[in-house]
Amino acid sequence: MTKKIMRGILAAFAGAVLMAGTALAADTKAVAISNFAFDPPTLTVAPGTKVVWTNHDEEPHTVTSASKAAPFKSAGLDTDEAFSVVFNRPGTYKYFCSIHPHMVGEIVVK
Amino acid sequence: MDTTSIDRQSIGPNEPGHTRRGLLKCMAWAGTGILWTMSGGVPKGFGLGGEAVASETGGFTFVQISDSHIGFKGAANPAPDATLQQALAKIAALPNRPALMLHTGDVSHLSKPAELDAAAEILKTARLDTHFIPGEHDVIGDDGKAFFARFGAPGAAPGGWYSFDHGGVHFIALVNVLGFTPGTGGTLGPTQLEWLEDDLKGKGASTPIVVMAHVPLWPIYPQWGWTTGDAGQAFTYLRRFGSVTVLNGHIHQIVQKVEDKVTFHTAMSTAFPQPAPGQAPSPGPMKVPADKLKSMLGVRRIDYAPATGLAAADLTLAS
Ligand SMILES: [Cu+2]
Ligand SMILES: [Zn+2]
Numbered sequence: 001m002t003k004k005i006m007r008g009i010l011a012a013f014a015g016a017v018l019m020a021g022t023a024l025a026a027d028t029k030a031v032a033i034s035n036f037a038f039d040p041p042t043l044t045v046a047p048g049t050k051v052v053w054t055n056h057d058e059e060p061h062t063v064t065s066a067s068k069a070a071p072f073k074s075a076g077l078d079t080d081e082a083f084s085v086v087f088n089r090p091g092t093y094k095y096f097c098s099i100h101p102h103m104v105g106e107i108v109v110k
Numbered sequence: 111m112d113t114t115s116i117d118r119q120s121i122g123p124n125e126p127g128h129t130r131r132g133l134l135k136c137m138a139w140a141g142t143g144i145l146w147t148m149s150g151g152v153p154k155g156f157g158l159g160g161e162a163v164a165s166e167t168g169g170f171t172f173v174q175i176s177d178s179h180i181g182f183k184g185a186a187n188p189a190p191d192a193t194l195q196q197a198l199a200k201i202a203a204l205p206n207r208p209a210l211m212l213h214t215g216d217v218s219h220l221s222k223p224a225e226l227d228a229a230a231e232i233l234k235t236a237r238l239d240t241h242f243i244p245g246e247h248d249v250i251g252d253d254g255k256a257f258f259a260r261f262g263a264p265g266a267a268p269g270g271w272y273s274f275d276h277g278g279v280h281f282i283a284l285v286n287v288l289g290f291t292p293g294t295g296g297t298l299g300p301t302q303l304e305w306l307e308d309d310l311k312g313k314g315a316s317t318p319i320v321v322m323a324h325v326p327l328w329p330i331y332p333q334w335g336w337t338t339g340d341a342g343q344a345f346t347y348l349r350r351f352g353s354v355t356v357l358n359g360h361i362h363q364i365v366q367k368v369e370d371k372v373t374f375h376t377a378m379s380t381a382f383p384q385p386a387p388g389q390a391p392s393p394g395p396m397k398v399p400a401d402k403l404k405s406m407l408g409v410r411r412i413d414y415a416p417a418t419g420l421a422a423a424d425l426t427l428a429s
Contacts, residue, residue, distance in 0.1 A: 035391040035394070036334070036392035057394050058184035058185070060219070060250065062250070062251075066291075075250075076250035076251055096290075096293070098290055099247070099250060100246070100335055101293065101294045101295065101335060102293060104293055
């Protein structure tokens with residue numbers, strides 16, 4: 001179930017600014033969504049890393065980029081659902097939960 | 111823990127409205143509920159057993175329900191549809207039939223059409239004239255398209271907000287769960303604020319105003335997003351009115367406050383409770399023992415009489 005959702009989301013992002021690179025090449029890093037917070041709130045990764053967010057709360061959350069320049073936007077993630085983005089280009093990508101906007105995080109690619 | 115809370119706001123068009131304001135003074139966090147201490151001879155039993163006060167005095171009764179979260183399956187309440195039905199049964203058992211029902215949002219849990227349809231099916235069994243606004247759970251992924259298609263008010267502004275009059279009371283339904291920006295709570299936005307200013311123009315200051323919105327319109331706990339960033343602007347337009355009653359949802363518990371001529375109330379959910387501010391690592395659904403759940407869910411009854419104003423009484427599903 002979770003895998004299927006992830007694949008669907010990845011497919012949806014193919015061709016977007018960030019590009020869903022081939023999973024083979026991508027190193028994977030996780031961000032947990034627990035207790036209404038992104039953990040870790042700041043994650044630093046190398047270019048080409050796939051970042052996977054998994055919602056561990058009973059409450060739905062989203063992963064929504066804060067900038068229009070590099071858009072990524074998950075659907076509402078229910079308990080145990082995941083979302084991933086491959087970050088190819090160096091930069092700082094701030095994001096938040098569009099359901100609970102006080103939840104903020106960032107991915108630093110360098 | 112008794113989560114029943116009663117308050118009586120005696121601010122009507124026929125009195126200046128300052129005398130009794132000092133009565134609602136003391137708000138105490140007590141475990142998982144809120145207790146209100148009252149003084150000054152306000153009849154504490156009012157509304158709970160049900161004198162048919164309102165209809166005898168030329169007024170009317172209406173009810174508020176909130177946060178039904180249809181589609182929620184978590185341990186805090188695996189059957190929110192059943193508890194919503196129990197909430198409607200509470201309302202049906204009131205001594206006088208409410209003229210209106212207000213739903214202050216989070217009708218669904220994940221904004222799914224199937225959830226919204228299931229909620230609509232249950233809610234229509236109440237056979238009440240029901241007015242809705244969305245919660246953030248009702249606008250996930252589609253900015254509320256599926257929600258508004260089912261529960262939108264005819265003639266509402268493109269953003270979903272609207273107002274109407276009933277029995278001498280002006281009701282304003284605000285949407286503060288769209289256009290969120292990082293690091294904030296609820297947002298009304300400049301377009302809606304402009305509409306509100308316009309909507310209130312020409313209304314006499316003695317018109318009782320009821321404002322409904324999902325996220326609290328005052329800062330209850332901004333660390334958890336329990337606030338609306340630009341609500342202050344709205345109150346600059348509401349300030350001149352002699353009686354303003356604000357009805358919110360979102361936090362799944364009763365918190366009330368009186369500030370000058372404005373009375374603020376958040377409501378219990380019909381689905382599951384949430385922790386008191388700062389009393390848990392997060393504001394997520396709070397699991398309580400099964401026998402306790404019903405005492406933390408409920409509905410709000412509000413009686414309006416022209417001579418005495420609005421009086422609110424919260425009824426738990428256990429009461
Ligand atoms: Cu809710
Ligand atoms: Zn909410």
